[in-house]
Amino acid sequence: MIIGVGIDVAEIERFATSLERTPGLAQRLFIERELLLPSGERRGVASLAARFAAKEALAKSLGAPAGLLWTDAEVYVEESGQPRLRVRGTVELAAAERGVRSWHLSMSHDAGVASAVVIAEG
Template identity: 45%
Template sequence: MIIGIGVDLVDLARFERAVTRTPGLLERLFVPVERELPLRSLAARFAAKEALIKALGSSDGIRWQEMAVVNGPEGSPDFVLTGSTADAVAARGITSLHVSMSHDGGAAMAFVVAEGDPR
């Protein structure tokens, strides 16, 4: 059963300005392995994390450093959740997350579907 869906769109120029203007933003939003990626990929991962929060219905218990967007076994994006973020997702009855990301034409976007058995 679908528990929630979320979508987010990031303007690449605005994201780049925010990263340039705010020291430490990348360290606050991304785990070390993510920070090695190009800015357009980081923008898509930011969109994925925002879309996950929207799919969950709130940011209660969610920590930026406890969610990473990685390449899954088939090369498609996947979430790795830890700590209170993993606990918050499990508490909502979510057993599976599906994420799709793209970037083109000055924008990055992501779509997340959360599946499981709501409690």
């Protein structure tokens, strides 16, 4: 059963400007694993914008409850290339209260825009 659907878009250049203008913003939005590629290099801004859109879409799929921490939702990619969500803390609690058992995530970035869709399933 679908409990909620969320969608979000982020303008990549605007997101990059926000990261440059606000020291520490990346650490408030992402855990260290999200900031780095498997090689250990820093992830590109388009990829980070898509991850941010995924976190916004996740919140919307839950009805955007107050008190969610950005770092309590992790976006990662399986070896197959499939993007996934891992939740803990505030996000895990909100999901459990709504009966969410699994997540479906799709992300993209093209033409200066990053987007994500999240389906919360019970």
